[in-house]
Amino acid sequence: MKPVHSQLPKGARIYLPDEAARKRYVEGRLLDVFARWGYREIVTPTFEFADVLAMGTDLGVQESMFKFVDRETGRMLALRADITPQIARVVATRLRDEPKPVRLAYVTNVFRHDEPQMSHYREFYQAGVELIGLEKPEAEVEVIAMTIEGLRALGLDRFQIDLGHPDFFRGLLEEASADTARHRALRDALARKDASTLERLVRELSPPPHVAEALLALPTLFGREIVLERAGRYAQNPRSTRALANLAEVYRLLRIYGLADSVLLDLGEVRGFDYYSGLYFEAYVSGFGAALAGGGRYDDMLGRFGYDCPAVGFAFDIARALAIMEHQQVPVELPGPDFFIIDFTAEKTAALSLARRLRDLGASVARDIISRGLEESVEYARAQRVHHVLVAGSPRTAAGELLTLDLRRGGERTLTVAEVLADPAKCFEGVGGAGHV
Amino acid sequence: MKNGLTLALPKGRLLDPALDLLRELGVSGIDPDSRKLIFRDAGHDLEILLLKPADVPAYVTYGAADLGVVGKDILLEQEPDVYEPLDLGFGFCRLVVAEPRALWERDDPAKWSWVRVATKYPRLTEAYFSARGIQVEIVRLDGSIELAPLVGLADRIVDLVQSGETLRANGLVEVAEITRSTARVIVNRASMKTEHGAVTQLIDDMRARLGASR
Numbered sequence: 219m220k221p222v223h224s225q226l227p228k229g230a231r232i233y234l235p236d237e238a239a240r241k242r243y244v245e246g247r248l249l250d251v252f253a254r255w256g257y258r259e260i261v262t263p264t265f266e267f268a269d270v271l272a273m274g275t276d277l278g279v280q281e282s283m284f285k286f287v288d289r290e291t292g293r294m295l296a297l298r299a300d301i302t303p304q305i306a307r308v309v310a311t312r313l314r315d316e317p318k319p320v321r322l323a324y325v326t327n328v329f330r331h332d333e334p335q336m337s338h339y340r341e342f343y344q345a346g347v348e349l350i351g352l353e354k355p356e357a358e359v360e361v362i363a364m365t366i367e368g369l370r371a372l373g374l375d376r377f378q379i380d381l382g383h384p385d386f387f388r389g390l391l392e393e394a395s396a397d398t399a400r401h402r403a404l405r406d407a408l409a410r411k412d413a414s415t416l417e418r419l420v421r422e423l424s425p426p427p428h429v430a431e432a433l434l435a436l437p438t439l440f441g442r443e444i445v446l447e448r449a450g451r452y453a454q455n456p457r458s459t460r461a462l463a464n465l466a467e468v469y470r471l472l473r474i475y476g477l478a479d480s481v482l483l484d485l486g487e488v489r490g491f492d493y494y495s496g497l498y499f500e501a502y503v504s505g506f507g508a509a510l511a512g513g514g515r516y517d518d519m520l521g522r523f524g525y526d527c528p529a530v531g532f533a534f535d536i537a538r539a540l541a542i543m544e545h546q547q548v549p550v551e552l553p554g555p556d557f558f559i560i561d562f563t564a565e566k567t568a569a570l571s572l573a574r575r576l577r578d579l580g581a582s583v584a585r586d587i588i589s590r591g592l593e594e595s596v597e598y599a600r601a602q603r604v605h606h607v608l609v610a611g612s613p614r615t616a617a618g619e620l621l622t623l624d625l626r627r628g629g630e631r632t633l634t635v636a637e638v639l640a641d642p643a644k645c646f647e648g649v650g651g652a653g654h655v
Numbered sequence: 656m657k658n659g660l661t662l663a664l665p666k667g668r669l670l671d672p673a674l675d676l677l678r679e680l681g682v683s684g685i686d687p688d689s690r691k692l693i694f695r696d697a698g699h700d701l702e703i704l705l706l707k708p709a710d711v712p713a714y715v716t717y718g719a720a721d722l723g724v725v726g727k728d729i730l731l732e733q734e735p736d737v738y739e740p741l742d743l744g745f746g747f748c749r750l751v752v753a754e755p756r757a758l759w760e761r762d763d764p765a766k767w768s769w770v771r772v773a774t775k776y777p778r779l780t781e782a783y784f785s786a787r788g789i790q791v792e793i794v795r796l797d798g799s800i801e802l803a804p805l806v807g808l809a810d811r812i813v814d815l816v817q818s819g820e821t822l823r824a825n826g827l828v829e830v831a832e833i834t835r836s837t838a839r840v841i842v843n844r845a846s847m848k849t850e851h852g853a854v855t856q857l858i859d860d861m862r863a864r865l866g867a868s869r
Contacts, residue, residue: 378848414742437740441851482848504849507718
């Protein structure tokens with residue numbers, strides 16, 4: 219019979235077992251980091267009423283939500299396109315009285331009807347945190363430090379954290395009194411660091427000279443600490459000045475954490491403009507043209523749900539992390555069963571008792587159910603990344619004996635079934651301990 | 656993992672001025688007449704790729720090249736997610752709507768409600784007409800666009816013009832200008848951050864060189 223290949227809708231993807239294991243590894247490493255910083259996991263619904271989800275979501279993202287009709291109420295439902303507004307609502311309603319700060323972590327799928335690109339599909343996975351109830355710059359520093367620790371936990375190097383603050387630009391826009399259309403055009407040019415278009419727009423806008431100079435300098439206000447000094451000359455309104463002071467303080471704290479080398483200041487970065495109320499950052503890794511993690515401050519987010527409370531957070535894009543790890547050839551050890559038992563005897567009692575005994579000690583044990591030659595069975599075990607093969611009833615061993623093969627380190631031994639049952643840990647290093655054998 | 660930077664250059668009309676600029680910066684070892692597509696300048700630790708112009712944004716977006724030189728027309732058409740920090744100024748041309756002279760003599764663009772247009776720039780064409788409330792049927796072609804009206808494939812074309820000579824030679828008249836284009840330097844978003852020093856240096860050198868020759 220010919221296999222029936224079903225067509226996948228655009229943007230949906232399958233993770234085959236090895237890929238799924240890699241994905242699980244990345245999620246596990248990140249959740250470990252989050253747990254070490256005292257964050258607790260939260261799970262939110264995959265779908266909700268569309269209007270409720272829309273309350274905390276950017277217009278652009280709202281348009282990309284997958285929507286369908288609730289059969290109970292006839293109202294529109296939507297798949298979550300962003301988990302942060304969901305968590306904000308939960309905190310604003312259900313966790314309002316919890317002592318602050320609240321530290322929450324998640325691993326989740328998110329759905330957006332975007333053009334798939336740069337390892338980004340219409341269903342994609344994120345791992346991240348929300349730190350709620352802290353307005354001090356220590357909050358930003360905590361999540362930036364966690365992002366860097368996450369990058370290291372994934373074995374990545376050659377990364378940079380790009381640090382920006384939308385209020386520096388917002389303050390300049392207010393001084394220039396740009397209308398919405400101009401404002402949008404300026405942002406588009408800045409997002410591309412397109413100096414020539416920016417020049418034309420500023421000429422048309424003709425703001426006060428010091429503002430014009432500042433706007434034109436934005437694409438180059440980008441680099442190490444010196445940027446703060448250069449930007450200081452342009453900051454003549456309270457909003458821009460506050461933004462710079464905030465950036466300077468966060469940078470100072472990052473230096474104390476010993477992380478300043480991983481950070482670049484970028485006052486011309488305006489991509490997070492609609493989303494973030496304060497400082498925001500993105501993590502880039504050499505050789506991959508999109509950010510693999512990002513976050514920042516969104517103090518207005520909880521207010522949309524009736525509870526004014528400051529918040530910061532960040533998320534990793536799991537698929538991008540996987541793509542970058544492959545690109546940097548980060549080794550990921552893929553798990554396989556600890557044991558594979560082949561029993562040639564008619565009764566199969568050795569296989570049954572060994573499997574039970576080893577599983578009780580926490581080892582993973584697969585059994586060969588198909589009747590085939592030893593060589594074929596071992597080949598199958600190798601493909602499954604089995605560690606130890608146990609063979610009962612082999613023509614090369616006596617009754618009550620086991621032939622054992624170590625497929626990872628090589629070598630074979632003959633043991634008795636009785637001695638393995640009596641003390642598996644003595645026969646196989648690591649059994650009964652933590653983790654793999 | 657690579658060290659140094661990779662720069663993607665477009666074959667065709669932008670190549671000569673781009674190579675002139677690089678030579679002025681002391682970059683050597685590029686022979687555009689050979690059949691090779693990759694060149695190295697060891698002194699500058701620079702790798703040069705020669706590509707079809709429309710392919711430059713993809714190489715830079717995905718980080719196969721850190722930087723690229725490409726016409727603004729292509730950037731507007733493809734809208735790649737890259738930085739474009741420098742207008743090189745050369746390679747000036749205009750994207751225009753044109754039609755045969757006979758049609759032009761009795762045509763009134765204000766009355767267009769539906770048009771069929773042959774072009775290499777489907778997105779820009781679509782955006783231009785739909786912003787004016789005109790339905791457009793696009794015939795996507797890859798070259799010799801001027802031929803389309805002559806053989807009745809489409810009444811009008813949207814194409815790049817430099818001097819206007821090709822339009823005239825084919826009996827076509829410009830009806831409207833959609834946009835103007837010059838060559839730009841584009842930069843991969845991650846390279847801008849992770850290779851910040853080297854990228855900024857190269858762009859500053861180019862900018863200084865352009866300033867000096869103007």
